[in-house]
Amino acid sequence: MAATAAEAHAAGAAYPQDVAALAGRRFEARQPFGCAGPRPSxxxxxxxxxxxxxxxxxxxxATSWSDEGWRQAFSAPDSPAExxxxxxxRRPWITSAACPASSGVEGPASGESLGLVRVFAAGGSRIPRRGERPYRTTVKLEPDAPPPAMPLQLVVRGKIADAGGRPIRCRAGGPDQxxxxxxxxxxxxxSFETADGATVADWRE
Incomplete structure (x- = not known):
């Protein structure tokens, strides 16, 4: 559906009804992290x-989209996005929750092209906002016990928002982008989960 929305945006076509019909549907997005091993800090x-x-x-x-273009894209006349x-x-072309295969060749990473966004309207509660607070947990490792099954997975669950009948919105810097x-x-x-499905930490709204 994201590809359908992107194609319609690039072609200047009408907003796809199949994409609009996503509103209210539940989703679960999984992506691996820590594929390169522990971080230095x-x-x-x-x-x-x-x-x-x-x-x-x-x-x-979490990512914060602070530029005015994205705020305007998700604003309504009576409900500006704050x-x-x-x-x-990451890597939306891989649909499994597995780490990418290593080819032994390092190159520049592709630019981000697909994200999940929560829109907070001006004047709304600030309590649900994360701001700069990371999702963070510390797990005790038992002596002689193996570490959690890798890779770790970031799991995001929720519902697709209506967003004024346009739940997926796209931007491009030009016709060739x-x-x-x-x-x-x-x-x-x-949630943080292990590769074998065990929950390490959980945050519920």
Missing amino acids: ETADGYVIDEDRRAMTIQMT ALEGFWL RPVCLVSITLERV
Whole structure:
């Protein structure tokens, strides 16, 4: 559906009814992280293992879209958007929750092209906003026990928001650039899970 919305945007076509019909549907998005191993710092997204304390610290930070263009894209005349927070879906061309295969060749990463966004209207409650607060937890590792099954997974659950009948909105810098699309959501739950499905940490709205 995101590809359908992107194509319509690039072609200047009418908003697809199949995309509009997504409003209210539940979704679950999974993506792996920590594929390259532990991070060098506890303040970085990913995970760090402290062997002395036998503890693993896991952290992921939500994205904030602060530019005026995206705020305008999700604003309505009677409900201007004040803040947009959510998650980029890394490597949206991979539909499984597996790490990408290594080819031994390093190159520049592709630009982000698909994300899940919560839209906070001006004058609304600020309590649900994450701001700069990351999703973060520390797990005790038992002596001689194996570490959690890798890769770790960020799991986001909720519903597709109506967003004025346009739940997926796209932008592009020009006709020769791939559109970048954001899916408007109502967030219900964010989890860290292991590769074998065990829940490590859970945040519910």
